[in-house]
Structures are given as structure tokens and as C-alpha cells.
Amino acid sequence: MSAIKVSAYRWVPPFAQGLVRDLRVRWALEEAGLPYEERLLDFRDKPEGYRKLQPFGQVPTFEDGALVLFESGAIVQHIAERSGVLLPSDPSARARAMTWMFSALNTVEPPIMFLVQIDLKFADDSAAMRLREGAVDAVKARLDGVAAWLDGRDYLEDRFTAGDLLMATVLRIPRHTDLVASMPVLAAYLARCEARPAFQKALAAQMAVFANNAAPTQL
Numbered sequence: 405m406s407a408i409k410v411s412a413y414r415w416v417p418p419f420a421q422g423l424v425r426d427l428r429v430r431w432a433l434e435e436a437g438l439p440y441e442e443r444l445l446d447f448r449d450k451p452e453g454y455r456k457l458q459p460f461g462q463v464p465t466f467e468d469g470a471l472v473l474f475e476s477g478a479i480v481q482h483i484a485e486r487s488g489v490l491l492p493s494d495p496s497a498r499a500r501a502m503t504w505m506f507s508a509l510n511t512v513e514p515p516i517m518f519l520v521q522i523d524l525k526f527a528d529d530s531a532a533m534r535l536r537e538g539a540v541d542a543v544k545a546r547l548d549g550v551a552a553w554l555d556g557r558d559y560l561e562d563r564f565t566a567g568d569l570l571m572a573t574v575l576r577i578p579r580h581t582d583l584v585a586s587m588p589v590l591a592a593y594l595a596r597c598e599a600r601p602a603f604q605k606a607l608a609a610q611m612a613v614f615a616n617n618a619a620p621t622q623l
């Protein structure tokens with residue numbers, strides 16, 4: 405049987421290390437106990453034909469024999485459905501968990517990514533910086549919603565699911581700010597998710613690749 409392959413970057417700058425979205429897939433595979441291999445790519449120099457696997461030239465992709473998937477959320481969902489570990493079998497509980505998967509990627513991640521763009525790509529652009537206050541408020545509004553929901557709970561639903569896996573990876577993104585760290589409910593939730601052995605293995609695997617590969621080009 406051919407091994408599952410996950411695409412990932414050989415190296416990214418420190419601000420992105422530990423955040424690249426193959427982490428979600430590695431984590432889901434670790435939770436499911438499915439072994440995988442890496443398909444390592446250079447950020448600036450993707451192999452000929454890679455867009456046949458990922459139309460936008462991004463990571464991650466997931467290859468399992470003839471099945472090729474892209475979009476980290478879809479890949480995590482596939483792994484979760486296949487293994488049963490990350491989604492409850494009860495149909496209603498499963499639908500709730502999937503609701504949180506979409507919520508993480510579709511409601512919470514976009515304002516966070518907008519803020520990240522401002523802070524990490526346009527920090528010297530005064531026009532962009534004028535948008536920052538509003539961008540922070542938009543992130544806070546989403547974080548307030550997640551924190552209020554989580555208050556008194558360990559996880560978004562009554563057990564850890566793929567919804568938590570995606571939400572935790574999204575909450576990691578604004579680590580250059582104290583937005584999550586300053587909210588005790590969210591900080592504790594994130595720490596709880598990150599303490600899972602499967603997360604620790606996934607993170608170590610991503611970071612090991614960067615440690616083994618010197619910066620190939622200036623990004």
C-alpha cells in the first residue's frame with residue numbers, strides 16, 4: 405500500500421515556522437494514527453506540475469494513492485471521516501463538530517489573516533497601519549465569541565474534535581500579538597489543545613524539517 409504524502413515547505417522564515425498549514429494535516433494524521441511521508445517543496449520554486457495537485461500552488465496537499473486533496477480543512481475532514489477519531493459518530497454531534505470546522509476557517513481565520521497581513525507585510529505602510537485598529541477590533545470580536553462559547557468547557561463541543569484541531573491552529577496564528585494570550589479562557593483552551601501528544605509530534609515534525617534545511621533563498 406502506498407504511503408500518504410503531505411506537501412510542506414523545506415524552510416520558511418521564523419515568523420511562519422510552526423504555523424504553516426501542513427501542521428493541521430500532520431496533527432490530524434497523528435491523532436488518527438496514520439503514518440505519512442513528506443513531499444518537501446521550496447517556497448519560491450514549486451516543481452513543474454504541482455498546480456495539478458494544488459491549483460493555487462500552496463501547501464498542504466494530501467496524496468493517498470490516486471486520491472489527491474488540497475485545502476487543509478478538506479484534508480482534515482477527510483482524515484477525520486476516514487479514521488473516526490476526530491468526528492463523533494452520532495450524526496448531530498458530527499454535524500456540530502463540522503460546524504466548528506467551518507467556523508474556524510470561515511469566521512475566525514479571515515480577520516486574523518487580515519491583521520497578520522497588516523502587521524507582517526505592511527508594517528511600514530502608513531495607509532495599511534491606519535486600518536490596524538479596526539482589524540484588531542474585528543479579531544477581538546471573533547475571539548470574544550469563541551471565548552464566551554468556551555467558558556466552562558474544555559472543548560468546543562463535549563469532546564476534542566476536528567473543529568478544535570482547526571480552531572487551535574487558527575488561534576495560534578496571531579502569536580505576534582497578545583490577543584489570544586491575554587484572554588484566559590482562550591489561552592487555557594489553546595494550551596489544552598497544544599498539550600495533546602499528537603499536536604506535539606506534528607509540530608516537532610514540521611520544525612525538524614526547517615531545522616534540517618538552511619534558508620534556501622531570501623523570501
Ligand SMILES: N[C@@H](CCC(=O)N[C@@H](CS)C(=O)NCC(=O)O)C(=O)O
Nearest residue numbers: 423424425461462463464475476477
Ligand atoms: N486555504 C488554504 C490556504 C493554504 C495556504 O495559505 N498555504 C500557505 C502556507 S500556510 C502557502 O502555501 N502560501 C504560499 C502561496 O499562497 O503562494 C488551506 O487551508 O490549505
